[in-house]
Amino acid sequence: MREIVSQKLALAMADDCIAFRVRALNRVITNLYDTVLQPFGITVNQATMLIMLSLVGEATSARIGQVLIMEKSTISRNLDRMKKQGWIESSSRDRGREQFVRVTPAGRELLAAFHPNWETAQLQASELLGDNGVSAVHTLHAAVRKKHPV
Amino acid sequence: MREIVSQKLALAMADDCIAFRVRALNRVITNLYDTVLQPFGITVNQATMLIMLSLVGEATSARIGQVLIMEKSTISRNLDRMKKQGWIESSSRDRGREQFVRVTPAGRELLAAFHPNWETAQLQASELLGDNGVSAVHTLHAAVRKKHPV
DNA sequence: TACCCTTGGTTGTATATACAACTTACACCC
DNA sequence: GGGTGTAAGTTGTATATACAACCAAGGGTA
Numbered sequence: 427m428r429e430i431v432s433q434k435l436a437l438a439m440a441d442d443c444i445a446f447r448v449r450a451l452n453r454v455i456t457n458l459y460d461t462v463l464q465p466f467g468i469t470v471n472q473a474t475m476l477i478m479l480s481l482v483g484e485a486t487s488a489r490i491g492q493v494l495i496m497e498k499s500t501i502s503r504n505l506d507r508m509k510k511q512g513w514i515e516s517s518s519r520d521r522g523r524e525q526f527v528r529v530t531p532a533g534r535e536l537l538a539a540f541h542p543n544w545e546t547a548q549l550q551a552s553e554l555l556g557d558n559g560v561s562a563v564h565t566l567h568a569a570v571r572k573k574h575p576v
Numbered sequence: 577m578r579e580i581v582s583q584k585l586a587l588a589m590a591d592d593c594i595a596f597r598v599r600a601l602n603r604v605i606t607n608l609y610d611t612v613l614q615p616f617g618i619t620v621n622q623a624t625m626l627i628m629l630s631l632v633g634e635a636t637s638a639r640i641g642q643v644l645i646m647e648k649s650t651i652s653r654n655l656d657r658m659k660k661q662g663w664i665e666s667s668s669r670d671r672g673r674e675q676f677v678r679v680t681p682a683g684r685e686l687l688a689a690f691h692p693n694w695e696t697a698q699l700q701a702s703e704l705l706g707d708n709g710v711s712a713v714h715t716l717h718a719a720v721r722k723k724h725p726v
Numbered sequence: 727t728a729c730c731c732t733t734g735g736t737t738g739t740a741t742a743t744a745c746a747a748c749t750t751a752c753a754c755c756c
Numbered sequence: 757g758g759g760t761g762t763a764a765g766t767t768g769t770a771t772a773t774a775c776a777a778c779c780a781a782g783g784g785t786a
Contacts, residue, residue, distance in 0.1 A: 431688060432630055432684040432685075432687050432688050433630065433631070435687060435688055435691045436627045436628075436630040436631045436687060437631060439627050439691070439694055440627050440628065440631055442698060443624065443627070443694075443698070444605060444698060444701045444702070444705070444710060444713050445605050445606060445608070445609040445620045445624070445697070445701070446620075446624045446644070446717075447713050447714060447716070447717035448598075448601055448602050448605045448606070448713055448717075449602055449605075449606060449620070449621070449624075449772095450644065450645045450717060450720060451598055451602070451713075451716050451717055451720055452598050452599055452601070452602035453645060453646070453772095453773075453774090454645060454720045454723070454724070455594060455595050455598045455599075455720075456595060456598070456599060456742095456773090456774095457773095457774080458595070459595040460741095460774080464775095469741065469742085470595045470596075470599070471599070471741080471742065471743095472741090474593065474595070474596045474599075477586045477589045477590050477593070477596075478586075478590065480582055480583065480586040481583070481586045481587060481590055486764075486765095487764070487765065488763080488764060488765085494596070494600065495600045495603060495604060496603070496742095496743085497742095497743065497744055497745085498764075498765065498766090499743080499744070499745080499746095499765085499766075499767080500742065500743055500744075501765090502764095502765060502766060502767085503741085503742085503743095503766090503767095504741085504742080506766095507741080523750065523751045523752075523763075523764045523765070524751095524763095524764065524765095525764080525765075534582040535582075537582050537585060537586060538581060538582050538585055541585045541589070544589055544593075547595070548592060548593070548594060551594045551595070552594070554719060554720065554723060555594070555716060555719050555720075556719060558715070559712075559715065559716050559719055560594060562709075562712035562715065562716060563594050563597050563598055563601075563716070564597060565708070565709065565712065566597070566601050566705060566709050566712060566713070567596075567597035567598075567600060567601055569704060569705050569706060569709050570600060570601055570604045570605075570704065570705075573604070573704060574604070599742095603742095603743075603744090606743090606744095606772095607743095607744080610744080610771095614745095619771065619772085621771080621772065622771090636734075636735095637734070637735065638733080638734060638735085646772095646773085647773065647774055647775085648734075648735065648736090649735085649736075649737080649773080649774070649775080649776095650772060650773055650774075651735090652735060652736060652737085653736090653737095653771085653772085653773095654771085654772080656736095657771080673733075673734045673735065673780060673781050673782080674733095674734065674735090674781095675734080675735075
């Protein structure tokens with residue numbers, strides 16, 4: 427009896443679960459990008475941070491978190507790895523507890539270097555998701571953005 | 577000069593990047609579910625595996641990977657954790673290298689117990705994404721499913 | 727039978743992620 | 757000035773994830 431009940435619940439959850447679907451989507455898409463970026467020794471996550479920093483010039487950890495919707499401890503450790511690679515550096519504009527980081531020339535070179543591969547991944551992702559799928563992704567991101575304003 | 581070039585590239589990537597958006601979406605949605613499931617000591621990932629196993633009765637690691645689009649090493653370690661919790665057990669139907677797992681009664685009880693909280697997360701996610709967003713998630717998942725047939 | 731190949735699973739290593747606890751620097755207020 | 761609180765970052769711990777390397781079992785074939 428309990429088994430029948432849990433079966434029905436399981437079926438309902440499997441049919442509707444948003445998290446499962448978003449997570450599977452994330453794994454597949456992340457893999458596409460990580461695969462094409464792998465020759466450059468950078469992950470798609472770090473590439474995203476590099477792109478964002480390149481755009482804004484320099485930013486604090488907290489600012490990166492707002493823009494990219496990332497947790498501060500994740501950012502702290504990722505910045506460490508990127509500094510070790512020489513792609514970013516601490517800015518001289520630090521004041522007190524705030525530490526500004528900016529992209530180094532090597533970081534900018536890397537960004538230009540991996541751009542074609544990023545295009546490849548974009549193309550693969552677009553083909554996989556279709557035009558409607560791609561705009562859906564933008565719309566979905568805009569929706570979560572509302573709850574995490576920049 | 578190089579800076580100007582990399583700026584333009586960065587802008588293009590930031591504007592269009594599918595991976596960044598999917599990954600941010602994943603973080604936000606995963607968080608909703610993990611938060612409401614936290615009192616039960618289960619993560620949304622493990623809950624997904626529990627639901628799937630409950631539906632199919634029993635399955636091998638490889639089968640779980642096909643259905644949930646998960647890498648075998650991830651599954652191996654997650655099954656370990658779930659066994660330690662007593663939610664699943666090895667089935668007697670093992671043959672050779674294939675190891676079937678199935679949900680225990682305790683696992684079924686847990687599933688029934690957390691169902692209301694899962695509903696809460698579903699509601700929150702639906703409100704966040706809107707009706708169109710929710711169906712977009714289903715469509716996107718169906719698209720990746722095509723490349724990872726069950 | 728012996729060899730080889732494929733498939734299922736585990737383990738090592740590294741990144742990504744989140745929460746909690748902690749440290750430190752600033753700001754504010756009395 | 758001194759206490760108090762808040763905000764920025766770091767570090768500990770645990771899960772999730774992927775790839776590579778490995779081991780084991782089975783199957784096929786010469």
